[in-house]
Each structure stands twice: as C-alpha cells, then as structure tokens.
Amino acid sequence: MKLSTSYRSIWNISLPIIIGSAAQNVVAMTDSIFLYYRSEEDFAAIGFVAAFYIIVAAIGFGFSRGGQILIAHYTGRDDSRAVGRAFFSTVYFELVLSFVVFLFMTYGAYWLFALLVDSDVIFYKSLEYLETRKWGVFASYLGVACIALYTGIARPVFIVVDTVILAVTNIFLDRALIFGMYGFPEMGIAGAGLASTIAEFVALVVFLIYMFFDRKNRQYLAGKLPRWDKRLIREIVGLSVPIVAMSIVGLGSAFFFFGIVENFGERDLAVTNIVRIAYLILSIPAWGFCTGVNTLVSYFIGRGERYNVKVVLWKTAYLCLGVSLVMGLPIILFPREVLYPILGDERAYLIEAAYPIFWVLLGILTTFSFGSIFFNGLIGAGQTKKALIYQTFCAGVYMLLVFAVVRSGWGNLTAAWSTEIVYWVLMFGLSWRYFRKPRWRSLRAQHSAAASSVAPASNEEIEQLP
Template sequence: MELTTSYRSIWKVSIPIIVGSAAQNVVAMTDSVFLYYRSEDDFAAIGFVAAFYIIVAAVGFGFSRGGQIMIARYVGMNKPAEVGRSFYSTVYFELALAVAVFLFMTYGAYWLFASLVDSDVIFYKSLEYLETRKWGVFASYLGVACIALYTGIARPVFIVVDTVILAITNIFLDEALIFGRYGFPEMGIAGAGLASTIAEYVALAVFVAYMIGDRKNRIYLRGKLPRYDPALIREIVGLSVPIVTMSVVGLGSYFFFTGLVENFGPRALAVNNIIRIAYLILSIPAWGFCTGVNTLASYFVGRDERRKVKVVLWRTVALCLGVTLLMGLPIILFPRQVLYPLLGDERVYLIQAAYPVFWVLLGILVTFSFASIFFNGLIGAGQTKKALIYQTTCAVVYMALIFVVVRSGWGNLTVAWSMEIVYWVLMFGLSFRYFRRPRWRAA
C-alpha cells in the first residue's frame, strides 16, 4: 500500500470510512425515526437512551482506534506479521471489554439513569430499550476490531457493503418488531433495541465470512490464532485509553447535555431529538474523514515523513467542509421540506420548534469540520495524551456553560446548542497550535 498527500489518496481512504463509520449513527437514527411514528414518549426516551448507548459503542470503537493506529504504523513500516498480531490483540481485548460493559449495563444502568432522569416514563422506557439492546455489545465490539484492520491497511471498501447490510436489516426489523408486522410481536421501544442487536450480529457474520474468503489479507492473517500477547495489548491499550477517555468525555458531555435538557420539559427533549437526528446525518462525513486522518497521519509518522501530516490535515479540512456544507445547507435552510419525507407530518410541530436551532447547527458544522480533523490528526500522530488534555479542557468548559444556560432563567434550547460552537472553536485553537511546531511544517 502506497499513500500520498493528494486529494485522491485522501478520498480513497476516507470515502468508504465515511459510510462505514456511520454504523452506530444509522442504527440510532433508524430507531429514532420509527419510534417518532409510535409516540412522543417513545421518541423522547430513545433520544436519551440512544445517547447513552452511543457512548457504549464509542468505548469499543475508541479501543479499536488504538489497534487501527498500530496497524497503519506497521503497514507504513512494511511489517505484515505485526499487522496481524495487532489485529488479533485488538480482538482479544475487545471481547474482554464487551463482557465488562455488558455487566455494567445489566447491573449499573438502573442507578445511572435514576440519577439523571426525573420522568418515570422516560426512565422505564429507557431501561426497556436497554434490556434488549445490551446484547449487541459483543457484535459491536468485535465488528469494530474488523473495521480497524481494514481501515488500518487502507482497504475499507467492504465496510460500505457491511454498513448497508446493517442498515437494511435494522430498518426491516425495526418496522417488524416495533409495530408487530410480518408476523412478529409488537414490542415497542424494546423491539427497537432487539432489532438493532440482531442487525449487528448479521453484519458481523457477513464481515467475518468476507474476511475468511479475502485472499489479500492472508499476508497479515496467517495460520492459527496467535497467543494472547500481554505486551502488545498493553501497547494498544496505552494508545487507546486516552482515545476512549476522549470519546467518553466528549459524548458524555452530550449525554450530560441531554439529561439537563429534560429540565426544559419532555417536549424539549423530543425537539432536541429532532435536532440530534439532523446532527447525526450531517456529522457522518466529518467522522469518516477523521478516521481517515488517523490512518494517514499514522502512516506518514511510521514512514518518518511528519512534514506531510500537516498537508494532509489542511486538504482533508477542505474536503470535509465542502462535503458537510453540500449535505447540510439544504437541511438547515429547508428543514421541513428535507425532513418531511423522513419524519412525515405525525408531529410536524416538533420540526417547527427546532427551526431556530438549525441555524446554530450551521455554525457547529463549520467549526466541527476544522477542529475534528486537526484533533484527529493529533491522535493519528500518536499524541493521544496531549489530545486527552485538550478534550477534557474543552469538555469541562462546555459542560460548565451548558449548566449555566439550562439553570438560568434566560436559557433555552437554542442558546444551549450554541455552546457547542464554543467547544469546537476552543478545540481547533488548541490542536492548531500544536501543529505550528517546526517539525510539522511542510517543506
């Protein structure tokens, strides 16, 4: 594999990842859309509990990013045997982690939700969803390990196919299990959780079947399974812990935000979920480019070509901003017309109530495109501890601002969402400052 700093090379790595990295966003959005048609209570509840489950998924994905960075670095160093060892070590750790997270969701989620939610309806519906959704954590965590391999070796095309299979399966099962169609039982919000869980197992089975038949990856995955390698796992975990902590801090701050929004009332939580659906759709390109930057930055660091990293960052920002605005402007300028085919007129008053926040969303997307790329370039370059410091600093400022806005008499949902612009501006400033150092300057 030979990568360059060209736009074509960035597209080659990033575009399949953009689709593949949308997996959890697609699942969360599909569940939300179907529950939107069922009842406002179900729709409000999924907005809360899905934010929690995305954190669960992000923990597994974050640890897989450490494996991805190691894999990409060994590819740059032309050490295929080490690529395979890194992949299997990632699989072993993800499986152990899935057991731990499953136990937390089984025995700890009740107390966590009780401390955050005031509404009994939202509380019990969230637990009902999680009861069936928690079983999917094993498929999710093993799936991201497979994605880490194909992303790290810059062959992410099949990730697109697998994500499409995941989405189609989830859509069919959501309709079947939420509303009791095609001979399936009507399970409501619990059906949404079960549908997503089954869809993840189907997607994992397809991915594993593809890997077994893929001759090109046999240079990395030779012979029998290697033994558990504590030293390599510690190295991967050392890279991953700051990434996971960053994910938990970042998504946890949004979960904190969602919990506080309930103080504006259940209706505000439902409106917030409308905005979240739009944000999930529009942030897909940026997260895909971020993962691509992880691979590219790690690859050039492995080849001792650090000066090329900053070139890749600016070019990726240009692509990310262009694609994001191309997708985002129609939704932001004409939200009712664009979202109507997706959400219909069942609760059109929720879309109307969200209008003011869509303009704030435009500012978020612009600052997000710059900040997320530079920040993930920092991670790909192996500076995960520094990135953790930056993320934590920004999250603390963000949560403090959110708390003031929600608890004050003048605060509202629009002002609360605008605090995310402050978050991303601060994140970009810190990350950009790091890459101004001489060793990152292009020749």
C-alpha cells in the same frame, strides 16, 4: 499500499470510512425515526438512551482505534507480521471488554439512569430498550476490531457493503418488531433494541465470511492464531485508554446535555431529538474523515514523512467542510421540505420548534470540520494523552456553559445548542497550536530530520516492537 497527500488519495480512503462509520449513527437514527411515529414518549426516551448506548459503542470503537493506529503504523513500515499480531491482540481485548461492559449494562445502568432522569416514563422506557439492546455489545466490539484492520491497511471498501447490510436489516426489523408487522410481536421501544442487536450480529457474520475468503489479507492472518501478547496489548491499551477517555468525555458531555435539557420539559427533549437526528446525518462525513486522517497521519509518521502531516490535515479539513456543507445546507435552509418526507406531519410542530436551531448547526458544522480533523490528527500522531487533556478542558467549558444557559432565566434551547460552537473553536485552536511546531512544517528539507525520529515521543515503545 502507497499513500499520498493528494485530495484523491484522501478521498479514496475516507469515503468508504465515511459510510462505514455511519453504522451506529444509522442504527440510532433508524430507531428514533420509527419510534417518532409510535409516540412522543418513546421518541423522547430513545433520544436519551440512544445517547447512552452510543457512549457504550464508542468505548469499543476507541480501543479499536489504538489497534488501528498500530496497524497503520506497521503498514507504513511494510511489516505484515506485526499487522496480524496487532489485529488479533485487538480482537482478544475487545472480547474481554465487551463482557465487562455487558455486565455494567445489566447491573449498573438502573442506578445511573436513576441519578440522571426525573421522568418515570423516560426512565422505564430507557431500561426497556436497554434490556434487548445490551446483547449487541458483543457483535459491536468484534465488528470494530475487523473495521480497525481494514481501515489500518487502507482497504476500507467492504465496510461500505457491511454498513448497508446493517442498515437494511435494522430498518426491516425495526418496522417488524416495533409495530408488530410481518408476523412479529409488537414490542415497542424494546423491539427497537432487539432489531438493532440482531442487525449488528448479521453484519458481523457477513464481515467474518468476507475476511475468510479475502485472499489479500492472508499475509496478515496466515498461520495459527497468535497467543495473548501482553506486551502488544499493553501498547494498544496505552494508546487507546486516552482515546476511550476522550470518547467518554466527549459523548458524556452530550449525554449530560440531553439529561439537563430534560429540565426544559419532555417537549424540548423531543425537539432536541429532532435536531439530533439532523446532526447524526450531518456529522457522518466528519467522523469518517477523522478516522481516515488517523490512518494517514500514522502512516506518514511510520514512513518518516512528518512533513506531510500538516498538508494532509489541511486538505482533509477543507474536504470535510465542503462535503458537510453540501449535505447540510439543504437541511438547514429547507428543513420542512427535507424532514417532512422522513418524519411526516404527525408531529410537525416539533420540526417547527426546531427550526431556529438548524441555523446554529451551520456554525457547528463549520467549526466541527476543522476542530475534529486537527484534533484527530493529534490522535493519529500518537499524542493521545495531550489530546485527552485538550478534550477534557474543552468539555468542561462546554458543560459549564450549557449548565449556565439551562439554569439561567434567559436560557433557551437555541442558546444551549450554540455552546457547541465554543467547544469546537477551542478544540481547533489547541490542536492547531500543537501542529505549528517546526517538526510538522511542510518542507521537504526536513525529511532527513523527520526520518531520524519515525514516531512521536508517545510512540517510543511502539518503535521497539520486533
């Protein structure tokens, strides 16, 4: 497939990914909304434990991003055989990884939660949710490997269909298992975990059936299953480990935020969860554009067209900001009108308490749109180690600010949320500074120089693959 830097090309690639990347956000948001109607304790607990499980999901997604970058790189070089090998290597590694993570959730989560949570209610409800939710890690990790293939070859349309199936299944089962409807047992927060797990397995089975009958991908998947390729898996791991570390650092800082906000009390934790629901909705476009820009940047580098990278980064950032504001302004300006139909009036006081923080989200969305796109451009260029250094620094500053706000006498929830603006401003500044280097200038005169160095320094081994 021939890609370009036009807004239309960026949109055609990013839109299905935007919808598809919403999978974990949709699951977490659905669980939160149904538990909101059950009790304030369940609602507060799901805010904490869902933040933990999103980190778990992000580990699998991060390793799949290494596979996606390789697949997009080989697609740019028109090497379908290498695309297939990169996909199966990603699948093999994700299978092993899912088993390791499952063991940690089974035997290690208790001790981790004990260190972070003060409330006995939140602690035991979080463990209750995780007991049924942990089984979904196998479906989740295999699913992101399939998504990596279709994203890397720039054919992400079916991801939309599969995400809709996931969301509909999860909504139905949440209602049935949390409240004990349609003949199902009433399981409360454990039912939310089981519903999400079953929904992920259903979505995976549907995706595998589609792949089996998809004729267009047979050029990549034809023939016998390839053997365990240690060299290729090392390449995937080499690209992915910094990405996974970035996910852990980024989402770990969010997990830290939820843990320390609990010091304000269960009521403020519930208010934060209201804001988190809005943030989950509003961040969907940005994360979709981020995944899309990974593919675009890696594709153009694979074709030796470095001069197109900055062009596509700025255009994607503008698109991301526009879509985010179109989605976000109604929630920010009219939260009562938008959220009441979703959350109802039972705990309307939580929406009222969250109202000042919605204005902070406007600043977060603006800085997020530029910071996340340029930062993911860095990842797509193969500069994952440099990106990890940037993110670790920014996350460290962010957590120090959050800690200072929460522990200070003047600190409040609005001030704590405002620190995220600083985080994204720093991320954008550091990433933008990297792309100011001469080799990224958008001048066609540099085409010949760019073609002579197809991949960035960190991708030298990738170029040596047969």
